[in-house]
Amino acid sequence: MAFIAAEARAASGRLAEERGVFPEWPRSRYAAGGERVRHATRLSIAPTGTISIIAATSGGIEPLFALAYRRRHTLGGEPIVELNPIFVRHAESSGLDVDALLGHVRARGWLGALPGVPEATRRLFASALEIPVHRHLAIQAAFQRHVDNAVSKTINLAADAAADQVAVAYLDGWRLGLKGVTVYGAGSRPGEVLTLGIDEPLEAQELYAKCDPGACRL
Numbered sequence: 216m217a218f219i220a221a222e223a224r225a226a227s228g229r230l231a232e233e234r235g236v237f238p239e240w241p242r243s244r245y246a247a248g249g250e251r252v253r254h255a256t257r258l259s260i261a262p263t264g265t266i267s268i269i270a271a272t273s274g275g276i277e278p279l280f281a282l283a284y285r286r287r288h289t290l291g292g293e294p295i296v297e298l299n300p301i302f303v304r305h306a307e308s309s310g311l312d313v314d315a316l317l318g319h320v321r322a323r324g325w326l327g328a329l330p331g332v333p334e335a336t337r338r339l340f341a342s343a344l345e346i347p348v349h350r351h352l353a354i355q356a357a358f359q360r361h362v363d364n365a366v367s368k369t370i371n372l373a374a375d376a377a378a379d380q381v382a383v384a385y386l387d388g389w390r391l392g393l394k395g396v397t398v399y400g401a402g403s404r405p406g407e408v409l410t411l412g413i414d415e416p417l418e419a420q421e422l423y424a425k426c427d428p429g430a431c432r433l
Contacts, residue, residue, distance in 0.1 A: 220361040223257040230254075256363035263367070275367055276358055278343045278351075281324035283317075302340055309336065343371040344401065348384050356391040365394050374402035 230253035236245075237255050245252050260275050267274040283298045298321065306313045312331070319329050325342040326332055343351075348370055355368040370384050381398050388396035 216358050216361040220258060224252065227252040227254045227257055258362045259364035260358060260362060260366040260368070276354060277369065278346055278354075279340065280343050280371070282320045282326065282340060282342065283324055299340075305336065305339070309333070311336070343369075344373060346371075348372075348380065349387065352384070352387050352391055352393070352396075355388070355393055355396075359391075359393055367397075369397045369399050372398060372400045374400055376400050 231251040236251050240246055263275045282302050306316050326337055351370040355366055359366050384398050385396055
């Protein structure tokens, strides 16, 4: 992100020479330093969930929501079933038991504690709900240092997350100097856009439910 910020600033400087500085430049910190730029601000990390589907790429700086899930109410059509293609290619190229892996992921959405999965694979494909709050915040802070405007980033919490966990997320975000923090608890809305697992009807799925392991499905 530091590289992107430096390149954007340099491009803004070139445009300033060609087209002039922005209207309020004389009163800005850039004028105080004698730096001519075309734009008062240049970078933001926008919420790109739907756009990323169209572009078939990742959504901003978010970790993987899951390795397999349904995305509901998207682009005005039917639910979109997604199985992460990078994970599939990784499993095939790493000599793992692809059928067993994909069967587990299709039912649960992530690797979890599935035995026989190398630690490197588990760390590489950690999902948003498996990543602790402080790591979500650290990622946002790393990008925020090089971004002029706001950063879109969601901290995903389990359905049974306590109020003090939410408080810690906001307080630690404030201490890190973040411009904004978004927290979302699984199951906090009656009709969720993202649901884990893709092999079962939406109404049969549960998000982080506390129940018998033999009957509980994510």
